[in-house]
Amino acid sequence: MGEDHVGTPGIAMRRSRAEAARAERTGEGLAEVEARIALGTALHRLGRTPEGIKELTRAVGSAQGLPYPAGTRRAAWARDLLGETTRG
Structure with missing residues (x-):
């Protein structure tokens, strides 16, 4: 599995979605935050911004x-980077 998939949003979406589900299921909070950041970014790159x-x-x-x-600043930074400024 040595292929480099950096910049491949479809693969990133699938892998980060699986990792977010796994981390949520096992109670790994920081891993879930990181996976959701990656998932949100991949979805945005695929034109699925909402x-x-x-x-x-x-x-x-x-x-x-x-x-x-630990994850609060990174998650907020990612939202801001993608143009989401509402803190709702």
Whole structure:
């Protein structure tokens, strides 16, 4: 599996969606935040911006629920980078 798929949003979407589900199921909060950031970004790159924003919003919410601030800034940064400025 040594292929380089960097910049391949379809593959990134599938893998990050699977990782987000796995991390959520096993209670790995930070891994879930990171996977949702990747998923939201991939969806945006595929032209599915509303879905991407939804995943990034979920990432922010998940990060805010952690007992440490590790993922909060990254999730908010990703939303801002993709043009989502509402903090709802």
